[in-house]
Amino acid sequence: MSFLSGVSDFIGGSLFKELREGIMAYFPPDMTPQQKANAELKLKEMLYQKEIKANQILNDAAKQLDKRIAEQEGTASDLKNIPLLGHVVLFARGVQRPLWGFATLFMDYKWFFEVHDFSEQQQTAMILINILVLGFLFGERTLKNLEPMIIKVFSK
Numbered sequence: 821m822s823f824l825s826g827v828s829d830f831i832g833g834s835l836f837k838e839l840r841e842g843i844m845a846y847f848p849p850d851m852t853p854q855q856k857a858n859a860e861l862k863l864k865e866m867l868y869q870k871e872i873k874a875n876q877i878l879n880d881a882a883k884q885l886d887k888r889i890a891e892q893e894g895t896a897s898d899l900k901n902i903p904l905l906g907h908v909v910l911f912a913r914g915v916q917r918p919l920w921g922f923a924t925l926f927m928d929y930k931w932f933f934e935v936h937d938f939s940e941q942q943q944t945a946m947i948l949i950n951i952l953v954l955g956f957l958f959g960e961r962t963l964k965n966l967e968p969m970i971i972k973v974f975s976k
Contacts, residue, residue: 917957924953947973 851859896913899906931938931946938946951970955963
């Protein structure tokens, strides 16, 4: 999606801006300010319509890409067609995040409140497990927020 937004920014931002500036440079110098303003307004409207069309094309391309990916990889509803195994897989997919979250919570409870003789290697493993599980459950934002702490911990 970042590629499509980059193309959109290029088309919507720099390309149309350069076109407008190039065309405005070729206006005759004897035009009245009103004529020049009207011409610039029409040009802006035309470029705006082209920008809308370009964004629409990019959105359609993104939708087609999503559709192609769904057709090639399938969706979760495809699993319902498999008699027994499909429902088991759907259940496993749905319960996976809470299961990992509660397992990590349980290990953290043991680590912080019950067992106090973890080796340095075990503590490092617990930190990594927490980072991986929290990163998986809560996404990239977690890792971005924890990045300064991670650098601080592992730089020692």
